[in-house]
Amino acid sequence: MSNELAPLTDPGLPEHVHRKADVDPRAAKKAERQVGILFLLSVVGTLLFIYAYVGIDESIFIFLPVLGNTNAHQLFLGLGLAMALFFIGMAAVHWAKTLMPDHEVIDQRKEQRSKDEDRSAFVSTVKERAGEAGLGRRPFIKRTMGLALGLVGLSPILLLRDLGPLPENELNETNWKAGTRLVTDPGDRPIKPSDLEVGGVAQVQPAFPEGKVRHLDDIGKDSVLLIRIRPEEFNLDAERLSWTHEGIIAFSKICSHMGCAVALYEQTTKHLLCPCHQSTFDVTRAAKVIFGPAARPLPQLAITVDSEGYLVAKAPFNQAVGPSFWERDSK
Amino acid sequence: MSARERIAGNVANYVDERTGSAKWLKKTLTKVFPDHWSFMLGEVVLYSFIILLLSGTFLTFWFDPSMREVEYEGSYEPLSGLKMSAAYASTLHISFDVRGGLLMRQIHHWAALIFMAAMVAHLMRVFFTGAFRKPREFNWIIGVGLLTLGIVEGFLGYSLPDDLLSGTGIRIAEAIIQALPVVGSYLAYFVFGGAFPGEVFIQRIYTVHILLIPGIFLALITAHLMLVWYQKHTQYPGPGRTEKNVVGYPLMPVYMAKAGGFFFIVFGITAFLGAVASINPIWLYGPYTPGQISAGSQPDWYMGWLDGLVRMAPPLETHAFGFTISWNILIPGLIIPGIIFTGMALYPFIESWMTDDKREHHLLDRPRNAPNRTALGAMSITFMLVALINGGNDLIATHFDLSINQIMWGTRIGIIVLPPLAFVITKRICLSLQRADRELVLHGRETGRLVMLPHGEFIEVHEPLSPFKAYTLTQHEQPAAIAPAAEDLNGVRNPKGARAKLQARLSRAHQEQIAKPTSQEMLEIEDHH
Numbered sequence: 001m002s003n004e005l006a007p008l009t010d011p012g013l014p015e016h017v018h019r020k021a022d023v024d025p026r027a028a029k030k031a032e033r034q035v036g037i038l039f040l041l042s043v044v045g046t047l048l049f050i051y052a053y054v055g056i057d058e059s060i061f062i063f064l065p066v067l068g069n070t071n072a073h074q075l076f077l078g079l080g081l082a083m084a085l086f087f088i089g090m091a092a093v094h095w096a097k098t099l100m101p102d103h104e105v106i107d108q109r110k111e112q113r114s115k116d117e118d119r120s121a122f123v124s125t126v127k128e129r130a131g132e133a134g135l136g137r138r139p140f141i142k143r144t145m146g147l148a149l150g151l152v153g154l155s156p157i158l159l160l161r162d163l164g165p166l167p168e169n170e171l172n173e174t175n176w177k178a179g180t181r182l183v184t185d186p187g188d189r190p191i192k193p194s195d196l197e198v199g200g201v202a203q204v205q206p207a208f209p210e211g212k213v214r215h216l217d218d219i220g221k222d223s224v225l226l227i228r229i230r231p232e233e234f235n236l237d238a239e240r241l242s243w244t245h246e247g248i249i250a251f252s253k254i255c256s257h258m259g260c261a262v263a264l265y266e267q268t269t270k271h272l273l274c275p276c277h278q279s280t281f282d283v284t285r286a287a288k289v290i291f292g293p294a295a296r297p298l299p300q301l302a303i304t305v306d307s308e309g310y311l312v313a314k315a316p317f318n319q320a321v322g323p324s325f326w327e328r329d330s331k
Numbered sequence: 332m333s334a335r336e337r338i339a340g341n342v343a344n345y346v347d348e349r350t351g352s353a354k355w356l357k358k359t360l361t362k363v364f365p366d367h368w369s370f371m372l373g374e375v376v377l378y379s380f381i382i383l384l385l386s387g388t389f390l391t392f393w394f395d396p397s398m399r400e401v402e403y404e405g406s407y408e409p410l411s412g413l414k415m416s417a418a419y420a421s422t423l424h425i426s427f428d429v430r431g432g433l434l435m436r437q438i439h440h441w442a443a444l445i446f447m448a449a450m451v452a453h454l455m456r457v458f459f460t461g462a463f464r465k466p467r468e469f470n471w472i473i474g475v476g477l478l479t480l481g482i483v484e485g486f487l488g489y490s491l492p493d494d495l496l497s498g499t500g501i502r503i504a505e506a507i508i509q510a511l512p513v514v515g516s517y518l519a520y521f522v523f524g525g526a527f528p529g530e531v532f533i534q535r536i537y538t539v540h541i542l543l544i545p546g547i548f549l550a551l552i553t554a555h556l557m558l559v560w561y562q563k564h565t566q567y568p569g570p571g572r573t574e575k576n577v578v579g580y581p582l583m584p585v586y587m588a589k590a591g592g593f594f595f596i597v598f599g600i601t602a603f604l605g606a607v608a609s610i611n612p613i614w615l616y617g618p619y620t621p622g623q624i625s626a627g628s629q630p631d632w633y634m635g636w637l638d639g640l641v642r643m644a645p646p647l648e649t650h651a652f653g654f655t656i657s658w659n660i661l662i663p664g665l666i667i668p669g670i671i672f673t674g675m676a677l678y679p680f681i682e683s684w685m686t687d688d689k690r691e692h693h694l695l696d697r698p699r700n701a702p703n704r705t706a707l708g709a710m711s712i713t714f715m716l717v718a719l720i721n722g723g724n725d726l727i728a729t730h731f732d733l734s735i736n737q738i739m740w741g742t743r744i745g746i747i748v749l750p751p752l753a754f755v756i757t758k759r760i761c762l763s764l765q766r767a768d769r770e771l772v773l774h775g776r777e778t779g780r781l782v783m784l785p786h787g788e789f790i791e792v793h794e795p796l797s798p799f800k801a802y803t804l805t806q807h808e809q810p811a812a813i814a815p816a817a818e819d820l821n822g823v824r825n826p827k828g829a830r831a832k833l834q835a836r837l838s839r840a841h842q843e844q845i846a847k848p849t850s851q852e853m854l855e856i857e858d859h860h
Contacts, residue, residue: 078606086599092592
């Protein structure tokens with residue numbers, strides 16, 4: 001498909017066509033007026049902006065179709081600014097299009113590549129100067145310099161070390177221990193099985209000893225979802241069934257995929273859905289993943305009641321909660 | 332000489348005596364810029380960057396990048412008395428108690444969206460017209476760098492208010508860091524100063540968002556523009572336009588007025604959006620806590636494809652010897668984006684190798700005249716769109732009454748099937764358009780006028796194209812594909828045989844063309860008439 005036959009010849013730039021304003025002074029005058037009016041509209045915008053800033057109270061809301069209830073102060077401030085800027089632009093462009101010369105100009109290009117003599121002059125200069133430094137003749141300097149430059153880069157990296165502590169075993173731990181009471185979130189009240197009806201869901205946290213403050217870090221690993229269904233609906237092995245109490249089952253609320261809060265519980269299907277990536281867990285089968293990208297069930301917390309009848313953890317989580325990490329011993 | 336001219340002369344003299352810039356300035360002011368609407372896309376990126384700097388600086392005067400817990404006492408009553416981070420509280424303060432604060436926040440956010448959108452549009456323009464070819468490969472790579480940084484910068488920006496939605500986004504970013512083999516949990520602890528969410532993250536990304544990345548942006552944009560300046564802008568093909576010249580308008584006054592004016596137009600439109608279109612109403616989301624979430628959690632659009640990929644990933648994890656590798660995070664979150672952006676950065680070199688073309692190119696391609704490249708572009712866009720659609724699968728499901736499972740499976744299959752399909756279809760469309768161009772040049776434009784000849788035959792009158800138009804449609808090169816030469820004359824295999832064979836194959840695919848009409852053919856046609 002080579003193109004040995006002659007291509008069409010280049011007819012060159014088409015002849016320039018004059019605009020109306022170029023030949024008709026009246027049209028030019030009109031264009032001038034239009035540009036002026038556009039600039040004046042910008043002035044109106046700035047005045048509106050100033051008026052909105054000092055004259056429109058921030059508490060006034062007006063109802064506008066499509067936009068709904070809108071804060072008048074912010075709205076007119078914005079509209080004023082928009083007008084002030086937009087019409088400056090329109091005026092400049094209109095000016096350029098109607099009154100400034102519209103003759104296309106031709107400029108020549110030159111190849112990016114330097115002339116051969118410049119290139120060879122450059123190469124010989126580099127060689128000559130590098131020779132003057134004598135790096136090639138003094139290997140000891142070359143090697144020690146390489147070592148020094150290589151090592152000096154370590155200092156800033158080392159300085160970053162104190163950005164944070166080492167993870168140690170923290171990712172495997174939560175504040176749940178055997179006997180820790182489940183308390184409502186929010187509210188911090190201990191709960192009894194009777195507080196939760198069949199079909200009900202509650203978010204709980206481990207009870208903290210007096211004086212200990214709950215931080216977001218704690219909520220990020222301790223959050224647990226209690227769900228109550230009819231006990232006969234469970235489809236669990238004996239061990240996991242013994243982790244439930246009167247149809248109440250407890251899962252970590254922190255998604256095993258990427259750590260979002262698994263907050264959507266569908267009562268009819270008994271599915272838990274993570275709104276971030278739609279991983280879906282079956283509550284009746286120990287939060288087995290039935291859809292989506294999560295690869296592991298939500299960790300289940302073994303629960304029972306203490307002597308006063310309040311729900312407590314029977315044991316800590318038997319695995320790390322939240323998203324996976326390299327050292328995670330996945331069971 | 333008027334007084335004004337004398338003052339101007341004195342100023343010019345003062346500056347030139349100290350900088351010797353008269354010659355350079357004279358050349359600069361008459362520098363020629365080609366005119367085309369698609370060249371404005373890059374301008375929009377630059378202007379939104381300036382808008383971002385201006386509005387962002389305003390926001391820093393009130394924003395408090397701290398995760399210190401405070402009680403909200405501002406004028407937004409629904410959140411009154413609630414415990415929240417100082418970052419969130421100060422964002423509420425900007426939105427409700429600083430005059431023009433909400434406007435500036437919304438302008439800043441809209442400008443960020445426009446910045447990214449214009450960058451993607453500019454990227455497409457450069458790709459589909461072949462503007463990345465020699466000598467502009469450096470600028471292509473700088474562009475890929477700017478796009479990548481832009482995504483990071485945007486993400487950090489909308490994470491700063493520390494609201495429930497953005498906190499969830501940070502949680503996901505933390506999970507990606509944590510998923511890195513061997514170093515993941517260490518890196519996550521260093522970045523967050525301990526367990527997630529910790530108490531230092533917002534102040535750290537604040538420094539990165541307002542100093543580090545904007546600084547790199549400034550440096551890269553400067554280099555990008557200097558190269559454009561020095562190499563002179565590419566131009567679309569047409570009569571009078573060659574590889575050796577550049578046809579357009581001089582910087583002063585036409586281009587200055589148009590480009591300067593356009594800055595104000597972009598700023599004006601952004602301000603209009605900021606005035607009327609509510610964006611990221613963080614007061615509706617509430618402060619961040621890891622135990623809660625709002626349904627329909629969505630990232631901004633330029634992150635949506637990444638989220639979509641993560642959503643559609645199959646649930647794969649490897650558990651062995653007490654270690655875990657999360658393929659369901661690593662593949663969509665790091666490996667695929669890594670391949671996409673590396674491939675994009677390398678594309679100019681790949682194409683130059685495929686076509687064995689080492690010459691300079693200043694005339695742009697019409698996309699149809701580079702069918703293979705156009706098809707590759709369409710394929711990539713299709714991939715991204717399918718991923719993006721899945722990033723909004725929950726919203727699509729609720730709005731169109733579909734099941735999320737259907738959409739997820741649709742996009743899982745679609746992301747494998749649709750891109751190759753887009754490639755084939757686009758390539759065929761390009762070749763058909765070439766055929767149409769050929770017809771048009773040889774037989775002229777159909778006028779729609781039917782004429783009955785004396786002997787009763789009906790014909791449609793074709794109007795010959797102007798020589799300008801005909802030249803525009805035929806000026807492009809149609810180089811031959813590289814001939815496969817795996818064996819020399821004696822039948823000895825070339826040691827680089829496999830490579831050369833692959834190159835020849837790719838070159839054949841790349842140079843598939845409909846032969847354009849030549850002047851000989853035109854003459855023959857005229858003889859017939």
